[in-house]
Structures are given as structure tokens and as C-alpha cells.
Amino acid sequence: MFSPSMAWLSSRALILGICISFVTGGTALQAQSAVLVVDAFNKKVHVAADAQSKRPVGGLAKIATAMVTLDWAEASKVGVGVLATVPAYAFQMTGASSIGLQPGDQVTLRDLIYATMMGSDDIAAITLGDFVGKDHLSRLVRAGHPMEEFVKQMNQLAKREGARATRFTNPHGLENSRPMPYSCAADIARLAIYAVSRPAMRFYTNQASRSITIYRGGQQLSMALSNTNQLLGVDRIDGIKTGNTPRSGGCVVISAEKPPTVQVQADNTSLIYRHRMVVVVIGSASPFEEARTLLHQGWAAYDRWLAAGRPITDKRQMLDQF
Structure with a gap:
């Protein structure tokens, strides 16, 4: 297990009342991309194209890896x-670590999550899977490979969040597993909304x-990480994850919250409304530019809706219908 052009959804977009002229400042979006823009609190979809198409999503799979780990840390009360310990077999699954991890290194789960989400390090993701998978098997008093157990938890999380077109086969997202992993823009949005709720x-x-x-x-070594998300801090963007493999192309999930x-x-009570947008772009030659354009368009549609x-x-305007 471990060893089309983009179809603009013209008819569906008209049904949803979605504007599909994705152009800002004279720059059109890439034709091959699958995209979805959704309000994280109301789950109202404001822009969508090819959002249900099953595709490789590369490192976006690490969103599920990190969330399974955080859920386990909370449920087990072990914490992060x-x-x-970095397992030796991790390097047979993916090759070198982008941040220089070596077999036998020890790292806290907290720092491994940073390395997985900020630096998109594949070895860090595998190490999380190995540790949590072993603990699951131990608590269940069951034999098995820790990675298979962890991937099972990733898929259970996806199913619980309503991801119907997703199959994870490893914790790092590379397409070197058989069968190959896949997801879709709508399912990644579901996982992203769950992630930003924490x-x-x-x-x-x-x-x-x-x-x-x-x-x-x-010895104790210090390693500097840089976030791969080039949009971080722009237009109130505070996450979430990037990805890029030969099969997936450029991918990014961003999230931004307005005050x-x-x-x-009428009875003088007050209601407080929070506003957060999640944007998913899969298979783009310019994922950051495209995601920012979509964020602007999503907020404009959202403001009209409000x-x-x-x-x-x-x-069919709602995410659970995608």
C-alpha cells in the first residue's frame, strides 16, 4: 500500500447565483484549476468550478494528518x-526530509505538526502517522502496521466531515502509494473548515x-522553519496549507476572517456574526495569485448575500450539497 481542462460550471453557477468571471486586474484564473470558495460559518458556497472532481491534491492531505494528530492528542490526553522518533522506514516511503530530519531523531508532536503544516515536510508527516498509529494499535490491543492504522483514521475523519470523494493512502500526500490518493476541492474545503474551527x-x-x-x-538542534504559504498575512489570510506535486500541480487552501x-x-439584544472565508485551489500554475483573486471575489459575493x-x-448553494 505504501511501497481536463477546467469545466466551468456555467449551468450550476447560474443555479447557485455564482459569478464565474474570475478576473481581477486583468488577470484571468488558470483554466485547469478546480476551485471552491465557501463561508466557513454558514457553509454557503459563493464560487465553485469543478469542485467535485476527484484529483491528486498533494500536500493538502497533510491537513487531515495534522487534524487526526490533534484529535488524538486531545482524546488521549497525552498532548503534543x-x-x-523518526522511523527508518519513513525514508523508503518518500526520500529525504526537506528540513533535514534523520532516522532516530526525536521531535515533539507539536514541532512535527509545525514541520508538517508550515514546511510541508513529508518525513514529519510520516513520523506523526507512525506515532499515533502505534498508539491506536496499542490501545486497541491489535496487531498491524501503524501507518495503515493512521491512514484509516484520516479516512474516518474525512468521512465524518462529509468528504465523499476522498481517499487518503498515506499521511504526506505524495502520489507514490497504490492505490493513489485523491480528493476534490469541496472535500478539502470541508476538512479546512474543520481545521480552522480549532x-x-x-x-x-x-x-x-x-x-x-x-x-x-x-544533542539538541534548533531548526528554522519558513511557512510555504506566500499569502500569509495578506488580506487577513491566516492559513492554511500549500501543496505541489507533478500530478497535483499547484495547490493552496487559504482562510481569512474579517472583524x-x-x-x-428588536428586543435590544445583540447578535454577533463572525465572517470567515475558505478558498481552495487545486491544479493551478499560479495558485497564490488565483487564490487571492478568488478570495476577493468570494468576499464581494458574500457581502452582497449579507x-x-x-x-x-x-x-444546492450549500457545501453539504457538493
Whole structure:
């Protein structure tokens, strides 16, 4: 297990009331991309194209890897400060570590999540899977490969969040597993919305740089990480994940939150509305440019929707229908 042109959804877009003229400043979006822009709190889709098409998504799979680890850390009450050992077999699965991890290194789960989400390090992702998978098997008193157990948890998370067109086969997202992994823009949006609902995950993804500690042969090494998300801090963007493989092309998931608004009711009580947008781009030659353009368009559509009183005239406008 471990060893088309883009179809613009003209008819569907008209049904959803979605503007599909993705042009800002004279720059059109890439024709091969699958995209989806959704309001994270209401799950209202504002822009979509080819959003249900099964595709390789590369490192975007690491969103599920990190969330399974965080869920395990919380449920087990072990936390993320425990040390995990980099397994030797990790390098048979993916080759070298982009941040220089070596077999036998020990790193806290916290720092491995930073390396996985900020630096998109494949060995860090495998190490998370190995540690959590072993613990699952131990608690269940069951034999098996820790990676297979962890991937099972990734797929269970995807299923729980309504991802119907997703199959994970490894924790790093490379297309070197058989069968090959895949997902779609709508499913990645579901996982991203779950991720940003957790303050801990937002903290992992909204930092431009971070130093992590590696314990190697009795020595303590400091390693500097840089976030691969070029849009971090632009237009209130605070995450989430990038990816790029030969099969997936350029991929990015971004999230941005505007200040909340307060609405006074007739009885003088107040309702507070939060506003967060999630943008998914898969298979783009210019993923960051495309994602930022989509974010602007998504907020414009969202503001029109708010001004109209948040109408839901067709259930197909909602993420759970994608």
C-alpha cells in the first residue's frame, strides 16, 4: 500500500447565483484549476468550478494528518509535548526530509505538526502517522502496521466531515502509494473548515516562521522553519496549507476572517456574526495569485448575500450539497 481542462460550471453557477468571471486586474484564473470558495460559518458556497472532481491534491492531505494528530492528542490526553522518533522506514516511503530530519531523531508532536503544516515536510508527516498509529494499535490491543492504522483514521475523519470523494493512502500526500490518493476541492474545503474551527490549528498555520527542536544523538538542534504559504498575512489570510506535486500541480487552501459585526434585535439584544472565508485551489500554475483573486471575489459575493438578508433560495448553494 505504501511501497481536463477546467469545466466551468456555467449551468450550476447560474443555479447557485455564482459569478464565474474570475478576473481581477486583468488577470484571468488558470483554466485547469478546480476551485471552491465557501463561508466557513454558514457553509454557503459563493464560487465553485469543478469542485467535485476527484484529483491528486498533494500536500493538502497533510491537513487531515495534522487534524487526526490533534484529535488524538486531545482524546488521549497525552498532548503534543510528547517526543516521537523518526522511523527508518519513513525514508523508503518518500526520500529525504526537506528540513533535514534523520532516522532516530526525536521531535515533539507539536514541532512535527509545525514541520508538517508550515514546511510541508513529508518525513514529519510520516513520523506523526507512525506515532499515533502505534498508539491506536496499542490501545486497541491489535496487531498491524501503524501507518495503515493512521491512514484509516484520516479516512474516518474525512468521512465524518462529509468528504465523499476522498481517499487518503498515506499521511504526506505524495502520489507514490497504490492505490493513489485523491480528493476534490469541496472535500478539502470541508476538512479546512474543520481545521480552522480549532484555535490550535490556526496557531500552527498562521506563523511565517518558527524554530523547532530536534534531539539527535544526545544533542539538541534548533531548526528554522519558513511557512510555504506566500499569502500569509495578506488580506487577513491566516492559513492554511500549500501543496505541489507533478500530478497535483499547484495547490493552496487559504482562510481569512474579517472583524465580526453586531446586529441589534428588536428586543435590544445583540447578535454577533463572525465572517470567515475558505478558498481552495487545486491544479493551478499560479495558485497564490488565483487564490487571492478568488478570495476577493468570494468576499464581494458574500457581502452582497449579507446585504440581501442571507437568503438560501436553493439548497444546492450549500457545501453539504457538493
